[in-house]
Amino acid sequence: MKRFxxxxxxxxxxxxxxxxxxxxxSTSAASSSSASGASxxxxxxxxxxxxxxxxxxxxxxxxxxxxxxxxxxxxSHQTVTIWSWxxxxxMQKAIDQYQTAHPGVKVEYSYYNYDPEFxxxxxxxxxxxxxPDIIGLQPGSLxxxxxxxxxxxxxxxxxxxxxxxxxxxxPVNLRQMQMGNPAGDKNYYILPQESQVxxxxxxxxxxxxxxxxxxTTLTELVADAKKIxxxxxxxxxxxxAGAWQNENVFLMIANQLKSGITDDAQNGTTPWTDPSLVxxxxxxxxxxxxGVFQSGALGDQxxxxxxxxxxxxxxxxxxxGSWWLQEAELTPPIPSxxxxxxxxxxxxxxxxxxxxxxxxxxxGIDVGLGLTKNGANNPNAFDFMASLVKGDAGNAAxxxxxxxxxxxxxxxxxxxxxxxxTLYAKFNAQLPTADNQRxxxxxxxxxLDDALSGVAAGQETATAAxxxxxxxxxxxx
Amino acid sequence: MAVVxxxxxxxxxxxxxxxxxxxxTLLRRSRRRYIYLVPAIAFFGLFVAWPVVSVIQASLGxxxxxxxxxxxxxxxxxxxDPIFWTATRNMIYWAVITVIVQLAVGYTLAYLIETYAARSxxxxxxxxxxxxxxxxxxxxxxxxQIYSPDYGPLQHALSDVGINLSISLLGSPHTAIFAxxxxxxxxxxGFSMLMYIVGLNRIPSELTEAAKVDGATxxxxxxxVLVPLLAPITKSLVxxxxxxALQTFPLVYLTTSGGPDHAxxxxxxxxxxxxxxxxxxxxxxxxxxxxxxxxxxxxAVQVGVFGTRLTVGGHS
Numbered sequence: 001m002k003r004f005x006x007x008x009x010x011x012x013x014x015x016x017x018x019x020x021x022x023x024x025x026s027t028s029a030a031s032s033s034s035a036s037g038a039s040x041x042x043x044x045x046x047x048x049x050x051x052x053x054x055x056x057x058x059x060x061x062x063x064x065x066x067x068x069x070x071x072x073x074x075x076s077h078q079t080v081t082i083w084s085w086x087x088x089x090x091m092q093k094a095i096d097q098y099q100t101a102h103p104g105v106k107v108e109y110s111y112y113n114y115d116p117e118f119x120x121x122x123x124x125x126x127x128x129x130x131x132p133d134i135i136g137l138q139p140g141s142l143x144x145x146x147x148x149x150x151x152x153x154x155x156x157x158x159x160x161x162x163x164x165x166x167x168x169x170x171p172v173n174l175r176q177m178q179m180g181n182p183a184g185d186k187n188y189y190i191l192p193q194e195s196q197v198x199x200x201x202x203x204x205x206x207x208x209x210x211x212x213x214x215x216t217t218l219t220e221l222v223a224d225a226k227k228i229x230x231x232x233x234x235x236x237x238x239x240x241a242g243a244w245q246n247e248n249v250f251l252m253i254a255n256q257l258k259s260g261i262t263d264d265a266q267n268g269t270t271p272w273t274d275p276s277l278v279x280x281x282x283x284x285x286x287x288x289x290x291g292v293f294q295s296g297a298l299g300d301q302x303x304x305x306x307x308x309x310x311x312x313x314x315x316x317x318x319x320x321g322s323w324w325l326q327e328a329e330l331t332p333p334i335p336s337x338x339x340x341x342x343x344x345x346x347x348x349x350x351x352x353x354x355x356x357x358x359x360x361x362x363x364g365i366d367v368g369l370g371l372t373k374n375g376a377n378n379p380n381a382f383d384f385m386a387s388l389v390k391g392d393a394g395n396a397a398x399x400x401x402x403x404x405x406x407x408x409x410x411x412x413x414x415x416x417x418x419x420x421x422t423l424y425a426k427f428n429a430q431l432p433t434a435d436n437q438r439x440x441x442x443x444x445x446x447x448l449d450d451a452l453s454g455v456a457a458g459q460e461t462a463t464a465a466x467x468x469x470x471x472x473x474x475x476x477x
Numbered sequence: 478m479a480v481v482x483x484x485x486x487x488x489x490x491x492x493x494x495x496x497x498x499x500x501x502t503l504l505r506r507s508r509r510r511y512i513y514l515v516p517a518i519a520f521f522g523l524f525v526a527w528p529v530v531s532v533i534q535a536s537l538g539x540x541x542x543x544x545x546x547x548x549x550x551x552x553x554x555x556x557x558d559p560i561f562w563t564a565t566r567n568m569i570y571w572a573v574i575t576v577i578v579q580l581a582v583g584y585t586l587a588y589l590i591e592t593y594a595a596r597s598x599x600x601x602x603x604x605x606x607x608x609x610x611x612x613x614x615x616x617x618x619x620x621x622q623i624y625s626p627d628y629g630p631l632q633h634a635l636s637d638v639g640i641n642l643s644i645s646l647l648g649s650p651h652t653a654i655f656a657x658x659x660x661x662x663x664x665x666x667g668f669s670m671l672m673y674i675v676g677l678n679r680i681p682s683e684l685t686e687a688a689k690v691d692g693a694t695x696x697x698x699x700x701x702v703l704v705p706l707l708a709p710i711t712k713s714l715v716x717x718x719x720x721x722a723l724q725t726f727p728l729v730y731l732t733t734s735g736g737p738d739h740a741x742x743x744x745x746x747x748x749x750x751x752x753x754x755x756x757x758x759x760x761x762x763x764x765x766x767x768x769x770x771x772x773x774x775x776x777a778v779q780v781g782v783f784g785t786r787l788t789v790g791g792h793s
Contacts, residue, residue, distance in 0.1 A: 116730065119753045145756055234627060240648070241621075241733050296626040296645025298737045299653070305622055314628070442755050454738035457650045 078380045080107045083121065084136025085114040086193070086367055087326070090400040094388050097396035105380050108132075122146065133375030134385050136193075137368045139176035140438040141445060143190045151376040152187035160386045168390075168407045170195055172364045172434045180440035189370055191389050192406030196366035197427045197434055198248050198321045199346035205337065206233055206316050215350045216358055218283065225292040228316035236317040237310060238293040239302030240456060243449040248362070248437070249287070249319045250452055252349040254280035255360035255435040263436050265473065266444065272470040273463060281455055281462035283352045288456050298457055313337050319349075322427040323366060323403040328420050340417030363434040366403045404428055447472035529769070536762035551763035561764065564742045567654045568722060571661070571743065576718035578662050580711060583669025588699065590670075591677050602674065606667040617731035620660045621647060650740035653733050657741060661728055665721075669714050676710040677703070712783045719775045723768050744768045 084091070088111040095107045110132070112118035118136070125131045126149050137143050143150070157165050166174055173192045181187065202214070210231055215221040225235035239245050254262050257276040264270040265277065287293050300306065302318075310318045311327055312335055327334070328341040337343030348358040369389065375381035387393035390407045398405075399415050404427055412421055439445035451465035534540060537548045546553070555561050590601045608616070624647040626632045632642055646656040680703065688702045704711075726745030729735060735746035744764060752761030 116749060116753065123753050241736060243734070294625070294627045296624070296629075296648040298649070299621060299624055299645050299647030299656075299733065301618075301621060305618060309628075446750070446755060450738050453736050457648075457737045457740070459650055459738055459740075 078105045078378065080105065080134065080375075080378060080381050080384045081110070081132035082107065082134040082136075082369075082384075083110045083112060083118070083125075083132050084134075084367070084369070085112055085118050086136055087400070087402055089331075090326075090397045090402045093397040093400065094393040098384055098387055098393040101392060102380070102383075105384075107384055129374075131372040131374055133372060133378050133381035135370050135372060137190045137370045138438065139173075139190055139192075139365045139368055140179045140440045141442040143368070143370065144180040144440065145442070146370065147181075147189050149372050150189040151371045151373055152189060153191055153371060153382075154186075154188055156371070156382050157188070157191065157386070160382075161390065168409060170364075170406075170408065170431050170434070172431070172436055173406060175436060176364045176438050177368070179436075179438055190365075190368040191370075191385065192365040192368045193389050193394075194366040194403040195363060195406050195431055196321045196323055196403050196437075197361060197363035197430050198252055198319070198437065199427075200236070200317055200349055201310070201320050201324050201344055201346045202317045203233075203310070203313060203315065203337070203343055204345050205313065205343050206231075214347045217350050218286075218352045221350045222286075222290045222292055225290070225316070229291065234294045234309065234315040236287075236292050236294070236319065237300070237302070237306040237315045238287070238297040238319065239300050239306045240288075240293065240297040240453065241299055242301050242303075243445075243452070245302045245319060246284075246452040246456070247439075247445070247448065248321070249349075250280060250284050250448070251362045251435070251437055252319075252360055253283050253352055255362055256349060256352060256356050256358070259360060259435055266440055268473065272448075272466045272473055277466055278462045279353070281451070281466060284452065285455050285462065298453060311335055311338050313343065321363065321366075321403075322424075325401045325420055325424060325427075326403065328417060329400045340419045341423060342417075342419055346423070361430045361434045362437045363431060364437045365406065368406075404431060441473075441476040443476045444469065444473050532762045532765050535758055536766045538759055551759040552767070554760055555763045555767060558760075560739050560742055560747060563739055564744050564747050567741060567743050570654060571658055571725065572719050572722040574655075574658050575661055575665070575722060576715055579666045579669045579718065580714055582662070582666045583671075583714075584673050584704075584707070586666070586670040587673035587677055588703070591674060602671070605670050608664045609667045611664070613727035614731055616660060616664060617728060620663075621732055624656055647732060648737065650737050653737065653741040654743075657729055657732055660732070661725070664728070672710050672714055673707060676707045680706050712779070715783075716776060716779055719779070720772050723772050723775075 088109070091109050091111070095109060098107060099105060110121075112121055122131070122135060126146055131146075131149055135146070137146070161168075169177075169192065173195055177188045177190055177192065178186065181189075206228060207213070210227050212224045212227055215224050228235045238249070251262055254277055257280055261270060261274065261276055265272045265274065270277075288297065294300070302320075306315070306318060307320075307327075309315050324344070324346075325341060327338045330338070348361065351358050369385050371382055371385060384393065394405075395410075398410065399413050401412065401416055401420055401424065404424070408428075412424060416424075439448075447469040451460070451469050454460040455462055455465050536551050538551060539548075586605060590598055594601055623629050623631050624645065626642060626645045631646075635642060644652065646652045684706070685698070685702065688698055693702060723744060725743060726749065729741060729743050730746050730749065733741045735742040735750065744767075748761045748764050748768070751757045751764070
């Protein structure tokens with residue numbers, strides 16, 4: 001028995017190592033509903049408990065089942081599957097509207113936490129061809145990572161909204177929609193679902209109580225931070241353990257010094273070691289050393305801790321964005337500070353040099369959607385997607401003010417408070433001139449993240465750190 | 478008086494006790510017993526063995542069209558990456574510190590609870606096991622707040638006794654990994670305690686009584702009688718501790734994500750980042766295979782040095 005068993009195992013290992021066994025590149029897809037059920041539990045287990053090695057780089061065998069093409073062909077009951085990290089309750093409003101308006105169509109939404117659950121789910125599903133019809137995407141590197149699984153949307157969008165549909169898309173969004181596309185590829189693989197503008201939000205009550213006015217220069221910002229800290233509040237909460245907030249602050253400073261410089265560095269026109277970028281990195285460092293950020297920021301996370309402290313009135317300022325508006329529409333009970341966002345306002349990053357103005361306005365697509373190759377076979381999939389980004393389904397969810405709209409010409413319903421409406425209009429007015437917030441290459445983005453935390457921790461000088469980013473930029477091509 | 482012997486029960490299928498195993502013999506023998514193994518083997522094959530083989534294939538670049546540099550290119554890439562060596566250093570710290578501290582504290586708790594708190598064992602055992610069953614996300618969030626210098630209770634408590642930390646334990650590159658190790662010890666010491674409680678309860682009371690009659694009490698009893706008898710448990714915990722250290726992921730990912738600037742990087746976070754975010758499948762697979770090899774070596778060394786007797790009172 002032992003010898004027999006050993007022989008079997010050796011044979012199996014030998015066969016598979018020579019690559020003769022057909023791998024998980026098979027595209028036998030499970031039917032969409034069982035795929036979303038099965039896939040949502042497996043990545044959760046892989047992400048939460050054991051090492052990612054088992055879930056790893058390659059596929060798990062696909063479950064057998066009917067292909068998704070069968071869903072589109074017959075029957076009045078159609079299912080559209082969508083995966084995203086978009087707020088579940090807000091998405092449900094859009095889904096409810098769509099299902100009421102299209103009886104017989106069922107939309108199944110699987111919500112995932114973005115990092116690591118959604119990223120894990122996408123990768124494992126993509127590897128064995130079980131992606132749902134629609135997936136949430138961010139422009140740039142995430143879209144590019146899954147580009148080969150996505151359907152180009154140009155003709156579908158033109159058919160839906162007319163040939164001039166891009167006219168109502170904000171310019172920064174339009175640029176981000178093709179970000180990272182190979183040379184000559186003019187396809188749009190992502191449609192924006194929502195836009196955002198970055199800003200420094202502040203607690204107006206703390207400012208009024210301490211007699212502080214909105215800082216317009218870096219010196220004023222440092223002085224205000226000191227006052228806020230001595231009064232027992234956190235001056236500016238930075239979740240520097242997470243990379244995104246660090247990137248956002250850096251982008252605001254860098255684009256203030258020279259508008260579009262981070263785009264130029266990303267497409268190779270300017271090196272990452274450009275003096276303006278080195279200055280920006282030094283300003284970034286000073287936010288830590290001058291006490292603008294709380295001590296130990298490198299060990300803190302913006303969500304949930306930072307956001308909770310900010311909403312509870314313990315924090316003076318926080319570098320967030322237009323999505324903070326949604327706090328006013330959360331399910332009660334909510335703190336009085338947050339009702340109609342009456343305790344909050346925002347300003348652009350103060351001028352960091354004598355020759356610059358406060359800014360920059362940085363933003364673009366907050367969350368987008370892509371139609372997978374599976375979804376292209378389901379006519380209801382694009383229909384739902386279109387309705388969500390620029391249609392009745394999306395409009396039904398506007399009362400949550402989750403973020404700014406992706407297309408121009410949207411007005412908030414009357415249920416939204418007046419202060420929120422004012423702030424919303426202010427942000428929308430800034431969106432047309434926003435600088436790009438996104439990265440095309442994950443390698444460059446990772447290198448910049450390392451540079452930002454290395455410099456903040458005092459491990460590296462700005463120049464040395466940015467030189468490494470430039471090396472990564474060169475290797476990414 | 479004649480004694481009638483009881484009827485002898487005969488087996489329905491007489492065993493063949495000689496002859497080599499051939500396919501014929503296997504098929505002719507009672508197949509039922511092997512069929513019961515099939516579900517477990519199938520599950521293992523499908524969800525453990527096949528993915529491992531698949532990852533090994535990916536690490537060797539077998540299915541990669543654009544691979545250059547031969548089969549070991551990915552491994553070379555990993556071994557030349559300074560982040561890998563930072564992660565290795567962190568893994569060594571993790572394994573050594575967590576195993577030793579968890580053993581010592583777990584044993585102390587088990588001994589004290591079982592010896593001196595006979596009436597409240599249930600409550601105390603539950604209390605120390607609660608961290609073990611708490612979600613990793615919750616632990617990460619709460620401990621990040623505890624460690625925060627500005628608003629966290631740790632600094633608050635320390636300043637009450639006059640200590641003011643000049644750095645943030647979780648946010649400083651030099652101390653981040655140790656801060657997370659501290660969280661891990663808090664989370665898993667209950668498990669060591671539980672294993673030792675089981676072990677202590679399995680020691681025959683005659684042994685301890687005999688030792689006490691001979692004059693061994695307190696530390697002497699622990700050192701010369703209990704610890705040697707509990708050696709199998711200790712060996713299991715060391716083995717599990719090392720493998721657990723190599724597998725750890727959620728706690729580090731949710732607190733520092735391996736930062737700042739890779740200072741608290743471990744194998745799990747590096748595999749995840751390179752595999753799922755940077756899309757470097759070859760690198761991630763190679764690192765996963767290396768982790769597996771390290772785990773196998775550690776296990777082999779331990780089994781070789783300490784033997785395989787892993788239960789109290791069992792046979793070697």
